[in-house]
Amino acid sequence: MTPSPPSFEALGLRPELLGGLARLGFERPTPIQASSIPSQLEGHDAVIQAETGTGKTLAYGLPLLNAIAGTPLRPRAMILVPTRELALQVRDVLREAARKWRPAIHALVGGEAIEPQLKLIDKGIAVLVGTPGRVHDLVRRDALMLKHCRTVVLDEADEMLLRGFKHDLDGILAALPTERQTVLVSATVGPEVQAYAEATMRKTEEKAPLQPATTAKTLTHHHVAVPKDGKLPILTKLLREEPGQAIVFVRLKEDTKRVAMRLRQAGLAAAYLNGDLPQANRNETMARFRDGLYRILVATDVASRGLDIPEVDLVVNYAVPPDVDQYVHRAGRSGRAGREGRAVTLSYREEVEALKRLRTGIPLEPLKIAPPRSGSDDHIRPWKPPVEAFEAPETPSKNPAAKPPRTKISRHLDWHEDRPDRRDRRKR
Structure with missing residues (x-):
């Protein structure tokens, strides 16, 4: 019988943090928190191998906050993450945990105006959460001083290295004190991540054992062999039979929009997410997906990283992932x-080699899904977003020839799907 994890109090956290955890409804640490927090509280470097949803943010966030007394004006701790969305999520989690004494916890991310961020730095930041590109830019401008920073966390280190942030990470780490605590968090620990950990962490400290990539025990894995040009019909039927929320992974940015539009034509509440969408539109799409206004999200691997979506019931690999880590x-x-x-996972016959690589580490069970019959209701039935979920439209013009006013939802559709009147709207 597996022993239950200790209480947060037994881990040695400060009373202010314990009160914040109680307010958030956390009674006991998750396994990854119970195993990694004690050594971090002692100041040791750490490698935390954990997926999103395992409590990894508090696994490094609680020791980090525990070491911060009062409200320092210069960063005492810094967390680097690959995406703006993840930075904002981490910031919000830490703010909730530290609400008792409210240290200044701010996000400095790319894609946003730099002037407001410079003002935040001038006012004082105790805990900095940022993306590598923006933080490195601020360091090079001499706008951000890190000489008082005692802890640095590289969250989703594998993704940051994959996306080419190594140069920025090296520049940031060079600006930190030599005597610091380094925590590396990664879902997968391949050779590149392991080499980076060895190069940036203190050799005298013990590292957490590195384990092969695994998925949750509550997850079942299936594979569907698909005839040529049959992925979209099979995907449509699968999503009709699955009532919960789903994420569909595609390989290319262009595929996100194409697949989402086809699903909409089939009557399914689908949206798409890729790196080309403006940040405001990405945020709006995610908010509507979390609220259930969209049931299906079609995304690329890069666009989906760092997203905190707790209620996803189904993940579909429309494109076979290249390796087990990506899976x-x-x-x-x-x-x-x-x-x-x-x-x-949906696969054509040509993708058999990629499928074999997956089967070496993932217990894929075969699943048969018959393509929908021609003329069945799996075909065209356009989906329309529920207008009542958004603001009411303005009062229509008394002129019967006038075009209807643009509502919040119609403005949203301008950027989220091809519309025949799009050019006319831009002229107004």
Whole structure:
């Protein structure tokens, strides 16, 4: 019988943090928190191998906050993450945990105006959460001083290295004190991540054992062999039969829009997410997906990283992932925090080699899904977003020839799908 994890109090956290955890409804640490927090509280470097949904943010966030007394004006701790969305999520989690004494916890991310961020730095930041590009830019401008920073966390280190942030990370780490605590967090620990850990962490400290990539035990894995040109019909039927929320992973940015539009034509509440969408539109799409206004999100691997979506029931690999590590990242969006989840991979005959590589580390069970019959209701039935979920439209013009006013939802559709009157709207 597996022993239950200790209480947060037994881990040695400060009373202010314990009160914040109680307010958030956390009674006991997750396994990754219970195993990694004690050594971090002692100041040791750490490698935390954990997927999103395992409590990894508090696994490094609680020791980090525990070491901060009062409200320092210069960063005492810094967390680097690959995406703006993840930075904002981490910032919000830490603010909630530290609400008792409210240290200044701010996000400095790319894609936003730099002037407001410079003002935040001038006012004082105790804990900095940022993306590598923006933080490195601020360091090079001499606008951000890190000589008082005692802890640095590289969250989703594998993704930051994959996306080419190594140069920025090296520049940031060079600006930190030599005597510091370094925490590396990664869902997968391949040779590149392991080499970077060895190069940046103190050699005298013990590292957490590195384990092969795994998925949650509550997750089931299926594979569907698809005839030529049959992925979209099979995907449509699968999503009709699955009532919960789903994320569909595609390979290319262009595919996100194409697949989402086809699903909409089939009557499914689908949206798409890729790196070309403006940040405001990305945020709006995610808010509507979390609220259930969209049931299906079609995304690329890069666009989906760092997204905190707790209620995903199904992950579909529309494109076979190239390796087990990528599969783990995708599948980890489902089956989180003890919930049951399902991952389904669709593959053509030409993708058999990629499928063989997956089967070496993932127990894929075959699943048969017959394509929908021609003329069935799986075909065209356009989906329309529920207008009542948004602001009411303005009072129509008394002129019967006038075009109807643009509502919030119509403005949203301008950027989220092809519309025949799009050019006319831009002229207004």
